[in-house]
Amino acid sequence: MSHDVLLVAETRDGQLKKGAFEGATAARRVADALGGKVTAVVVGHGVTGADALGRCGVDRVLVVDGPAFARYAGDALAAAVLAAAAKVSPRLVLFSATVAGKETGPAVAARLSAACVADATGLAVEGGELVATKPRLGGKAFAKVAVKAPVAVVSLRQNVVTPADAPRTAAVERLDVAAPASRVRLQQVVAPTAKEIELTEADVIVSGGRGLQAPENWKVVLDLADALGAAHGASRAVVDAGWRPHKEQVGQTGKTVSPKLYVAAGISGAIQHLAGMSGSKVIVAVNKDPDAPIFQVADYGIVGDAMVVLPLLATEARSYLKR
Template identity: 60%
Template sequence: MSDVLIYAEVGRDDGGLFLKKATAEIATAARTVADATGGRVVALVPADVEQAAEKLGRYGVDAVHAVSADGFMPYQLEAHALAVTQLAGEISPALVLFAATVVGKELGAYVSGRLGAPIAADVVSLEWADGAVRVSKPMYAGKAFATVRLGERPVVSLRPNALAPVESPRDAVLEPLAVTAPAARVRLRERQAAAEKTIELTEADTIVSGGRGLGDPEKWDIVLDLAHALGAAHGASRAVVDAGWRPHSEQVGQTGKTVSPKLYVACGISGAIQHLAGMSSSKVIVAINKDPEAPIFKVADYGIVGDVHEVLPMLTEATKAFLA
């Protein structure tokens, strides 16, 4: 009869506060575990988000505990950790689940320390089996997957996009959580939004990445053009980032971001093992490279042997027409 506690990450945009997309995914995973333990799914929402109970109830959450005290928005690591541990203390959940975002990974690990709980981060699946939580998690940036049986009452973070949300509608109860924020030892000074609204690589459904085959940073526009046509996030290989063509935040691979979109288009990327590790769990991979022997074709579903400078504009035009 153990409950599952999820942390619903709250974002803010021009329209106000909102629940992050990955929240529906962790609610879905939590529902599966709670059905097996016979418990409830309880969500902690660290702010007053409109219709939080309705939105979470749709994905199987039974109870929503919302924090409305000062000092919780914008995100505060220690305040949020306190809210999670306080609620965990009240309901003794079998599992505390986060989305493996920047905030979810940081907060999950911190909470695990406060609770003295086992921790597994960035898992791609989880289940309740034989009285314990068992997860599958990528290791070595996805070169291998470990099946790990976790000790009692673990903290887990689930990789965004690893699991499709499933509706399991119910009327979630909304209750306030009375908690007082500790004095902030980390204070947000400013947020500098990117000049152009970008789609986060780790959460994107479609990614277009470019590599050395572009030959010249001036040619990067043809990668961006395809990304725009597809409504995709754009990434880069390590070689291109190391050469200073693109920022570190765009690097896909073992020392960059590990991604698993529905569609990954690799343009002029040969496919070094570190890059393959970071993207080979993508659902569908399209590779464009002039070298037919390039390792990227070993993981690709569709391969186009050709010069990216010719193929990309062609594909961009065809995509615009196709999606119009």
């Protein structure tokens, strides 16, 4: 059995994404425990800077570069990963738990008759066995999942591993992969109107709920998010009420997030919502009701009206963070 790890490093506009370095660090730790090497397959078009993965412990980089790989496409990424896997015979194929990783990881697992674990928050080797920790029930519980198959495909949740130095000189090679027939064709991309920070990748998130009282009051959430350089989210109640789009929903039927700092404003803390954000490192709650369940998971609590407290925080943040 091989002891090697194959890291699937995503790119955007030819540059490695942040998740690639998080994955490299997780991959390095597993490879060290197994006594194997880390190979990264970097998929994109006009790829530059792929050797930077050596900083986080990648031994070898296979670059799959071409117009067909410029933008994520499931069949193309699967073909690239399978070609790399055929070269490396990995014990573990590690994706990021992004749309790409969640869609293509399982497909690759099926093709390799591998085990598949999605959205892992931890990876360890115990008694020679790969064991992943992963949230279930939207984060209300965590499972330890042992891999019994010879090969595992795991997707790693964003923001749970901090990239760490394990410098070496990564050997960079080109891997030629024929673009597969396109059963799925991109017709159009609708870009967001403003540059938004993706919730699942954000370090800081400000979320609002019913306590904001009306959709037009959302400006105080957006303003605090702006002052903190944060992404903004919403509770299910306000999404169901049509105040905010579903892509902003945090919770069991929305996004599961694990930022460094989560500010919950006017959110009571339904089980549904807690499931999606309780993995945050530090939680600040702002709520008028001192008995709101959100205060049971919060590290810091401000009892007060979000409409008053958020502008106060935004003003102070703008002057404090400048220093």
